[in-house]
Amino acid sequence: MKILCVADHLDPLVYSPAIKERFGDVDLVIGAGDLPMSYLGFIASSLNKPVLFVFGNHNLDKYHIFNRRSALNPRMINFGPDTQHHFGSTYIDRRVIRKKKLIIAGLGGSLRYNDGENQYTEYQMTLRMLSLVPKLVWNRVFHGRFLDILLTHIPPRGIHDKEDLAHRGFPGFLWFMRVFRPRFLLHGHIHLYDLNARRVTRYEDTDVINVYDHYLLEIDTHG
16 A cells, blocks of 8 residues: 655645646555645545545644534534545544554644644643544454554654754653554654655654655555
C-alpha cells in the first residue's frame, strides 16, 4: 500500500495540475496538520482517494466545523457525521478507525505555548491520548494488534522536536509507542529546510516519520 502524507506546507509538487500523474497510484492520503482545508479538498478531488487528517496549531479557520459543541452539553464535542466529512476529507482526531486494512488513530494539536486554539498542556494531551485506549484494546482483542499508525501533529519529545516551547514534542508519545507498538507514528509541525535533515527515526518497534511537505510511505499489508 502506498500512502501520500502531507503536512505544514503547500507543496507545489502536490498542489499542481500534474498531481494525478505524480501521485495517482497512492491508496490513501494522510494530513498531519497545519494545512488549509482547501488544499486537502484539492487532493481529495484530484486523486479520488480517502483523505484522513488532524488539525495542527495553524490554519484553523475551519476548525470550528469539526469541533462543534453539542447543544445539550457545551462541554461535549459532537462527533456526528456532519462534523466528520468535509472537503472530501475525514477528521480522525481522538478516533481509532480501520481504513484500507490499516488501523489508524489520530491525535492532533500542539503543546500549549500561547493559549491559541488546539493547544494543550501536557496533562490535557495525556487525557486526549488516554481516551484512545479502550478502542485500542478492543482492536488488540479482535484484530490481534492495537494499531498500525498513530497520526499526530507534534512529534514525541526528544525525537525530531526542538527545545523552544512552540516546537517541543509530547513525552507521552514515548510511553504510547512502548505500550501500543504502532508500526508508524506520522507527525508534522517541524519544518525541514535541509534536504539532508533526518525524517525517520526508529523508536522501539515504531518508525517515527516527519511528513513535512510531503512524504510517500509504502506499507506491506500482506504480512
